[in-house]
Structure formats: structure tokens, C-alpha cells
Amino acid sequence: MQKIIAQIAQEIRIQERQVLAAVELLDGGATVPFIARYRKEVTGGLDDTQLRELEFRLGYLRELEDRRQAVLKAIDEQGKLTDALRLAIAQAPTKQELEDIYQPFKLKRRTKGQIAREAGIEPLADRLFADPTLDPLAEAVAFTRPPEVLDDGKPGADFSTPHAVLDGVRDILSERWAEDAALVQNLREWLWSEGLLKSSLVAGKNENDPEV
Incomplete structure (x- = not known):
């Protein structure tokens, strides 16, 4: 999670503590409009645009990390997980690039x-x-x-x-x-x-x- 927070902070150009505060509020059920209007003192003044981008990237990166772990497990169970492959999976920046790496290992019908x-x-x-x-x-x-x-x-x-x-x-x-x-x-x-x-x-x- 710390890696995700650091990445979002770098992308939106805000401090990690601001990201962490916003994530805690979002995970607690608060909406973006509510946070932008009533929790500026907690997030360090993040506005609606920054919060919406933060929320989107948070969801995307969490899904990417979940998929990353699933891909690692699937390839490892096939006995084909090498150090180079593990590194490539860890460094894949997008879902699409992760799926490109996984493509040769997907179980598929006889082609x-x-x-x-x-x-x-x-x-x-x-x-x-x-x-x-x-x-x-x-x-x-x-x-x-x-x-x-x-x-x-x-x-x-x-x-x-x-x-x-x-x-x-x-x-x-x-x-x-x-x-x-x-x-x-x-x-x-x-x-x-x-x-x-x-x-x-x-x-x-x-x-x-x-x-x-």
C-alpha cells in the first residue's frame, strides 16, 4: 500500500501524507465532494479535481496489484516463474502490459x-x-x-x-x-x-x- 501511496503522490504532485489522509477518508466511505468541501484541513487542501484523480488511480493501482499477485501465483503454480519474469511482473506499470507478460502462460484451448x-x-x-x-x-x-x-x-x-x-x-x-x-x-x-x-x-x- 505504501508503494501505491508514493506513486499517487508523485503522479498528482502532492505529499504522501495528503494521499494517505484522502485514502483513509475514501476507505471510510466518504465521497469526493464531501472530502473536498468539509475535510480540506485533513487532506491539506486537496480540491475536487485532485481527489477525483486520486480516487481513480487508487482503484486502478489496487486492481493492478491484485492482478499482479494473481499472475505471480498462476505462473508459479506452473513451475515457470523465473527471477527475470518475477521482476518483469513487479515492474509492469499497467494492466495491459501485465496481461501481455502473462499471455504465454494462460491456459488455453489447443491452438x-x-x-x-x-x-x-x-x-x-x-x-x-x-x-x-x-x-x-x-x-x-x-x-x-x-x-x-x-x-x-x-x-x-x-x-x-x-x-x-x-x-x-x-x-x-x-x-x-x-x-x-x-x-x-x-x-x-x-x-x-x-x-x-x-x-x-x-x-x-x-x-x-x-x-x-
Whole structure:
């Protein structure tokens, strides 16, 4: 809790004792308007705007900390919690970045990438990614295999052609990139800074109508 108080004080540029006083009042059931009007002497003069920002950040950071502990526990129970991973989780500043780190460890249904890995296609994915000069179709021939037949007689994974094998390569690589927290964060920042939002008039709508 002390860490949260210190962070809020730094963000809003007030003293930690002011944050602590406001948190105690909020936790006691007092509302922001009440505190701003009747408890200025307790909070050191915090106004309505500062208190609303404080209340929002308090809720967010508490939820972030609760989620942080849940993620640590979930990964630890899988036996995959390393010192580096523990540090990355501890330093994640937002819920989104925390979820990006946790993404590879989430229990999920059998994916196309997982099916391709089980079929032994991952070495090809690594080879093609490492050397763009290789001919993908030619390299994929060695990884073809007869279509899988499931125990119930239904058809399973089919990597019987080079093109099907390369679909598996794409599934493996796309899942790998989607679970790379640093890459995802960089892409998100790039999209926010470089992305463009475009809107166009729906057919049949009158552009002079204020509601449109």
C-alpha cells in the first residue's frame, strides 16, 4: 500500500501524507465532494479535481496489484516463474502490459500453432525465420506427413502438402509474436503514434443532418 501511496503522490504532485489522509477518508466511505468541501484541513487542501484523480488511480493501482499477485501465483503454480519474469511482473506499470507478460502462460484451448508444433513443424518455422533467402516451398517438402486420423475416426491435422505445412509455420510464428510482450507493446505504441482513424458517410445518410 505504501508503494501505491508514493506513486499517487508523485503522479498528482502532492505529499504522501495528503494521499494517505484522502485514502483513509475514501476507505471510510466518504465521497469526493464531501472530502473536498468539509475535510480540506485533513487532506491539506486537496480540491475536487485532485481527489477525483486520486480516487481513480487508487482503484486502478489496487486492481493492478491484485492482478499482479494473481499472475505471480498462476505462473508459479506452473513451475515457470523465473527471477527475470518475477521482476518483469513487479515492474509492469499497467494492466495491459501485465496481461501481455502473462499471455504465454494462460491456459488455453489447443491452438493451430500448438497443433503445428506437435506435428514437428517448429524447426522449419525457426529455419525460415532465421534465413529469408530459403525457398519456403522447397524447405516445406521434408515436413509433409500423411493426414492425421483421430481415435474416433474423424480427420485431424493435415500437413500432407507443402502449402499446408507453411500454413502451420505461419500459425507458429504468429502465435509466438502475439505472445512477445515487448513486441506487442512496441506495436501498440507505434499504432497510437502513427495510426490514422478514417470515417466515411454511410450510404443514404444526409451529411447536413446534425445527428449524422
